[in-house]
Amino acid sequence: MKNNVRLRFALACGGVFLLAGAVLLVAVFLVVRQSLEPRDGLRQPKAITVAGTTYRPAPTQEDALKAFYSSGGTDVYYVAQQRVAQVRRIYQRDTIKNVLTVGGLGVVAAAAIATAIGWRAAGWVIRPVRSVSESARRIAQSHDLAERIAHDGPEDEIKDLADSVDGILGRLARSYDGQRRFIANASHELRTPLTINRTLVDVAVRRPDATEDVRRLGESLLVVNTRHERLIDALLTLSEGERTVLDRRPFDLADVVEHVLDLAAKEAGENEVTIHRLLDPAPTAGEAVLVERLAQNLVENAIRHNHPGGEVWVSTRQRADRVELMVANSGLPVPSYEIEMIFEPFRRLHGDRLRSDRGSGLGLSIVKVVAEAHSGTVTASPREEGGLTIAVELPREQP
Structure with a gap:
């Protein structure tokens, strides 16, 4: 106080x-x-x-x-x-x-x-x-919800306040535990049937006596199954990211982004998109896995919402007390009034809900949730030539 x-x-x-x-x-x-x-x-x-x-x-x-x-x-x-x-x-x-x-x-x-x-x-x-x-x-x-204030004093207003806070912490702990159990159960119950379906369809497609129609149908089912797996994984990540980061460990944001770019190189080549990288050291702290998912969603979003022969620019840098990840891409012009909506779940630019290869509409929602869980911010702005520029700022980890 x-x-x-x-x-x-x-x-x-x-x-x-x-x-x-x-x-x-x-x-x-x-x-x-x-x-x-x-x-x-x-x-x-x-x-x-x-x-x-x-x-x-x-x-x-x-x-x-x-x-x-x-x-x-x-x-x-x-x-x-x-x-x-x-x-x-x-x-x-x-x-x-x-x-x-x-x-x-x-x-x-x-x-x-x-x-x-x-x-x-x-x-x-x-x-x-x-x-x-x-x-x-x-x-x-x-972030230890099992701890309590346990104020030891006379029965007065301050004692009542401390007891009220302890009661709120108890309810939050029960809610947090219930949410964690639900996520674990949902992850198991939702992923298991999809894994079984993918295995069965894959076996059916690879059978020697499978007809061409069966193979085409199996490939379509595998695409749909993959999309459902990605959707479930995105929902679970979104739910996990909405909780406060529990384990804050120092890491270099540039290393995480470089790993993500290496993984995305194949998809960028298939879409004929050129990636330019300028990665300066950017020390921060938090859940490196969640931040990797944040960077992965930004890079995948920049590649998939692009055009053949397009470009993607990725850079990291550090400031006085913040580190910044900036991802810009070419593509269709983005109206300024749609900027605020792209961070909402299941919202897509240009009303695109049929292209499953462009994701489920949760990518930027996960980016925003993960950034806020790390006490960071996300801003987006349209490029005059078309496409978007998205900047993520996270607290800098002092050596």
């Missing part, structure tokens, strides 16, 4: 204390000012009589005050009286100023102290949440 929540809590504590201190300072200011101001009965001194002599107070108006002093009608009492009033005003002003200055600085300092205390208190409060978060992150990185 980052410090965003902790910082907000600390700033909230400091802000509340600052606001409360400002209100208290205003109240103290009003009380002090009211206490220092003279009451109404003491604002203007009255005339007094001493030893039969009456002393009048000095007038308050400026013009009358000047005339009063110029006429000589004053003495030490009046001068002292005015001096006392002046000192009182200076004292009041300085006192109020000190209250505002010292009180304001005190409030700001106290707010800073409250923010620091709030920071420490927030750290103590969210420590259990950080522990739960770190445990959940560890489980996510290890």
Whole structure:
């Protein structure tokens, strides 16, 4: 857990204390000012009589005050009286100023102290949440759904949250195990009959007394059987790729792509397609078998959706924190509005659903799923001359 929540809590504590201190300072200011101001009965001194002599107070108006002093009608009492009033005003002003200055600085300092205390208190409060978060992150990185957070603490909201996450992990583990068993059973149950059919048809075609019609029918059945095997294999790979990669091992993407190109050379020759390769080292990590299937689907897609005499360009390179596999091919022009659809299962360009030799429409779907399982991305763009350019980016494995 980052410090965003902790910082907000600390700033909230400091802000509340600052606001409360400002209100208290205003109240103290009003009380002090009211206490220092003279009451109404003491604002203007009255005339007094001493030893039969009456002393009048000095007038308050400026013009009358000047005339009063110029006429000589004053003495030490009046001068002292005015001096006392002046000192009182200076004292009041300085006192109020000190209250505002010292009180304001005190409030700001106290707010800073409250923010620091709030920071420490927030750290103590969210420590259990950080522990739960770190445990959940560890489980996510290890992909071990059998592990649990198992938070040991008082029965509070954090305990309820940890128990809820453990319950979700338990349900995910059961679902994952069920899916894995289903894939294993489906792989066995679907491939076994197809293997038997292929063997029977092959035996029937190779019989010495087989007629030409039987041979043609057997060859057609073998093509259909092969297509079904590829379809089942693609579906199983798609299902396997949708799960997070469990075993991340380092490998060089260039080596995998070079192996795939060597295997695809025969098919490229049969389709009269020229392959250009520029393979620079591209270290990454993950399931090399799944990445090989990703590259194989891209290369086969580029060869099969091409024209005789066409070309395919394959390159690998590395960047700061990513490695890239780029496969471009010539062929029919691809409208830009069909780019997003080609990564959906059973979607084919130009509505081609009859050409079984071009695949089942799952090749690019598998590419996308495998790339995402490796925390990568897939982008496609049409070439102006016709065909597609597909780029796959995967995280780079630091040495």
